Amino acid sequence: xxxxxxxxxxxxxxxxxxxxxxxxxxxxxxxxxxxxxxxxxxxxxxxxxxxxxxxxxxxxxxxxxxxxxxxxxxxxxxxxxxxxxxxxxxxxxxxxxxxxxxxxxxxxxxxxxxxxxxxxxxxxxxxxxxxxxxxxxxxxxxxxxxxxxxxxxxxxxxxxxxxxxxxxxxxxxxxxxxxxxxxxxxxxxxxxxxxxxxxxxxxxxxxxxxxxxxxxxxxxxxxxxxxxxxxxxxxxxxxxxxxxxxxxxxxxxxxxxxxxxxxxxxxxxxxxxxxxxxxxxxxxxxxxxxxxxxxxxxxxxxxxxxxxxxxxxxxxxxxxxxxxxxxxxxxxxxxxxxxxxxxxxxxxxxxxxxxxxxxxxxxxxxxxxxxxxxxxxxxxxxxxxxxxxxxxxxxxxxxxxxxxxxxxxxxxxxxxxxxxxxxxxxxxxxxxxxxxxxxxxxxxxxxxxxxxxxxxxxxxxxxxxxxxxxxxx
Ligand code: BGP
Numbered sequence: 398x399x400x401x402x403x404x405x406x407x408x409x410x411x412x413x414x415x416x417x418x419x420x421x422x423x424x425x426x427x428x429x430x431x432x433x434x435x436x437x438x439x440x441x442x443x444x445x446x447x448x449x450x451x452x453x454x455x456x457x458x459x460x461x462x463x464x465x466x467x468x469x470x471x472x473x474x475x476x477x478x479x480x481x482x483x484x485x486x487x488x489x490x491x492x493x494x495x496x497x498x499x500x501x502x503x504x505x506x507x508x509x510x511x512x513x514x515x516x517x518x519x520x521x522x523x524x525x526x527x528x529x530x531x532x533x534x535x536x537x538x539x540x541x542x543x544x545x546x547x548x549x550x551x552x553x554x555x556x557x558x559x560x561x562x563x564x565x566x567x568x569x570x571x572x573x574x575x576x577x578x579x580x581x582x583x584x585x586x587x588x589x590x591x592x593x594x595x596x597x598x599x600x601x602x603x604x605x606x607x608x609x610x611x612x613x614x615x616x617x618x619x620x621x622x623x624x625x626x627x628x629x630x631x632x633x634x635x636x637x638x639x640x641x642x643x644x645x646x647x648x649x650x651x652x653x654x655x656x657x658x659x660x661x662x663x664x665x666x667x668x669x670x671x672x673x674x675x676x677x678x679x680x681x682x683x684x685x686x687x688x689x690x691x692x693x694x695x696x697x698x699x700x701x702x703x704x705x706x707x708x709x710x711x712x713x714x715x716x717x718x719x720x721x722x723x724x725x726x727x728x729x730x731x732x733x734x735x736x737x738x739x740x741x742x743x744x745x746x747x748x749x750x751x752x753x754x755x756x757x758x759x760x761x762x763x764x765x766x767x768x769x770x771x772x773x774x775x776x777x778x779x780x781x782x783x784x785x786x787x788x789x790x791x792x793x794x795x796x797x798x799x800x801x802x803x804x805x806x807x808x809x810x811x812x813x814x815x816x817x818x819x820x821x822x823x824x825x826x827x828x829x830x831x832x833x834x835x836x837x838x839x840x841x842x843x844x845x846x847x848x849x850x851x852x853x854x855x856x857x858x859x860x861x862x863x864x865x866x867x868x869x870x
Contacts, residue, residue, distance in 0.1 A: 399800075400807040402868035407510055407814025409471035410464070410836060410860075411771050413517035413562065415447045416823035418477065420454035424492035427483025429519035430530070431826075434578035442714055442829030443843040450824050451839045452849050457500055459851065463837055464820065465507040467857055468864035472509050473770055473816045474500065475517035475562065478543050485521035486539045489546050497547075501554050512770070512816065513551065514559040514617065515544050515601065518567050518577070518826075525579060531568070531590035537597045544601040548608035557813075558614040559690050559770060560601055564594050565647045566619035566692075574710050576827060584669045592671035595650050599684025616651050617690030617770040620644060622755045626700035626733050635730035639699040642729060652689065652763040654682030663729075688813060689759055690770035693798075696738070696751035702731035714827045716742045716777060743775055743832065749797035756805035756812065766811040772798050773818035775825060775832040778854065786838045786854035795856065799868065817860075821851065836860055 415431050422428075435446035453460055464472055479485070480493035497513075504511045520530050528535050544560075570577035572587035598616055605614045623643065625636035645657040655678060664670035706727045713720040721744055725731025738746040756767055774794040778786050795817055806812050822835035829843045838852040 399803045402803065402806075404867075406812075406867065407471035407512070407557075407768070407816070408469060408860075408864040408868075409473055409510075409512060409814050409816030410467075410469055410820035411473035411512075411816040411818050412453070412820055412823060413475045413514065414477035414480070415450070415517070415519045416819075416826070417451050417453040417474075417821065419448060419450040419452040421448045423454060424480075424496070425483055425490045426477065426493060427479035427485075428522040429477065429479045430522050430525050430578040431519050433522050434580070440576075440580070441827055442825075442831070445824060445829035445843045447824050449841075449846045449849075451821055451841070452846070453821070454496065456849070456851075457496075458503060460821065460837075461500070461503040461507055461509070463851060463853075464504075464509055467836065467861045469509050469820075470864070471512050471557070471814050471816060472504055472820065473512035473514060473559070475514035475519075475559075476547060477519050478516065479519065479521040479523075481546060482521060482543055483523075485524035485527075486542055494546075494550055498550070501551060505554060510557065511555045512557040512559065512768075512814075513547070513555045514562050515547065516540070516560070517562040520578075530579065531593050532586060534593055534596075536593050537600055540597040541600050541604055545604055545608060548605060552609045552612065555609075556612050557768075558605065558609070558612055560598050560614055560616045560686070561594060562617045562690075562770075563619040563692055564591065564598070564616065565643070568594065574712065576712065588664065588669050588671045591647075592673070592677075595647075596677060596680050598651065599654070599681045602684035602686060603680075613687040615686035615688040615690055615765070615768075616647075617692050618644075618647060618651075619692045619694075620648075620755050620759065621693075621695055621697045622751055622758060624696050624698040624735060624751075626698050626735075629701075631701035632699070635699045635701045638729040639697070642726070643697075648689070648759070648763070650681060651686055652765065654678065654685060686765065688766040688768055689763060690768050691755060691759065692771035692818075693752045693755050693769065694772065695746040696735070696748045696754070697746075698733050698735040699730040700733045702727055702729060704728040706731060712827075713744045716828065716832060718742050718744060720744055741774060741776060743828065745775075747774075747794065749794075749801040752798050752801040753805045753808070756802065756810045757808055760805075760810040766813050768813040769802060769815045769817075771816065771818040773834045775828070775834050777831060778822075778833045778838060780838060780840065780852065784852045786852060788854045788856045791854070791856045792859045795860070799863070803868065
């Protein structure tokens with residue numbers, strides 16, 4: 398028998414500022430690196446950008462009313478740093494603060510617990526230009542200044558805080574694949590930017606203890622559990638390498654305050670290791686999280702990649718199935734399709750059992766509570782006559798993953814909540830508006846914002862029933 402979801406389980410949904418808000422220059426907001434990047438030619442799907450996004454900034458009350466109708470008990474959103482500090486630091490912009498205060502108050506009035514993400518990739522452009530953003534240690538103090546302003550303002554209202562969203566995925570795209578700003582391909586710079594992000598993360602967690610003594614904070618990690626392609630020892634070693642380099646590198650550093658030893662030794666030999674200064678380990682160890690946010694979409698299967706093997710980097714940003722996303726580091730590992738798993742149109746493996754494995758691995762390794770801060774299916778949805786969207790494929794996906802959560806809880810995992818991605822349809826960073834995740838359909842496409850009307854999909858009504866029965870349906 399499966400453990401029932403506990404009373405107080407957070408039935409959530411998630412979003413991020415740049416992907417929903419729009420109002421890119423409203424009320425004193427400064428530009429973020431994404432505002433600039435998406436306007437460079439050829440960087441996103443058909444030039445899609447977040448200038449208007451789904452206009453959540455102006456339709457916040459309507460969106461919260463829909464959340465209430467669906468029965469959400471939590472909503473994960475992110476704050477846009479350049480809305481609060483238009484040039485990254487200095488005096489806070491009251492109009493930006495006031496927007497988030499109104500959102501938080503509206504959520505609380507609707508009985509919805511706010512889950513506030515401090516950083517979901519929209520770095521102030523001014524800091525990127527001034528000193529290269531995450532590649533400079535000055536980012537640590539500026540990030541702390543920004544976070545403390547939010548801690549002071551919202552300590553009494555917000556209990557759950559996410560520090561950094563998917564540092565691993567964002568920096569891999571930004572410094573290895575060259576697909577997120579600042580769009581470079583340089584592993585040394587990749588590890589440097591990550592080191593500063595780790596220090597910034599731990600620094601704000603230490604500050605959080607002073608300012609929000611009753612709150613809980615942790616990073617959200619894009620956890621794609623590694624599978625070995627076979628039980629051949631070379632594949633098993635590739636799997637171990639992948640787990641250490643693509644997962645434990647971040648999670649051990651967050652949760653233990655130190656880098657995993659084998660990966661660090663390898664990078665010291667290749668000359669790619671970050672510059673770890675005296676005192677850095679103490680900083681990391683003074684800011685350990687209360688929980689880990691798990692963003693789970695798929696598992697990744699690894700096989701041997703010899704020293705003279707390929708460095709592969711390929712991603713699907715069109716939704717045309719069959720591009721087979723791949724990556725690999727010679728001497729360590731390379732990815733390979735898993736013949737046992739179906740895939741989405743974006744070639745992401747669909748694997749609910751992988752979520753059970755993910756939650757168990759993390760709970761066993763770190764002995765911390767977990768929160769699923771993202772999980773969902775990005776697909777082409779079809780708006781049908783009478784404003785209907787029959788997204789039964791999404792319901793099937795979410796139902797199976799929710800069942801995996803319950804199985805993990807029965808295995809002893811302490812799970813605080815489940816926040817599927819996403820509440821409304823949103824701008825997908827590289828895949829445009831055609832890749833939809835929401836419970837609520839937004840009437841717009843890449844180039845035409847249309848009327849942006851909100852339409853409840855079939856999955857909206859399904860999740861409403863799930864929440865009403867506390868997960869029994
Ligand atoms: C995560 C991000 C989200 C969201 C999601 C879906 O990596 O934290 O912001 O975008 O993935 O990804 P995509 O939009 O590429 O399909």
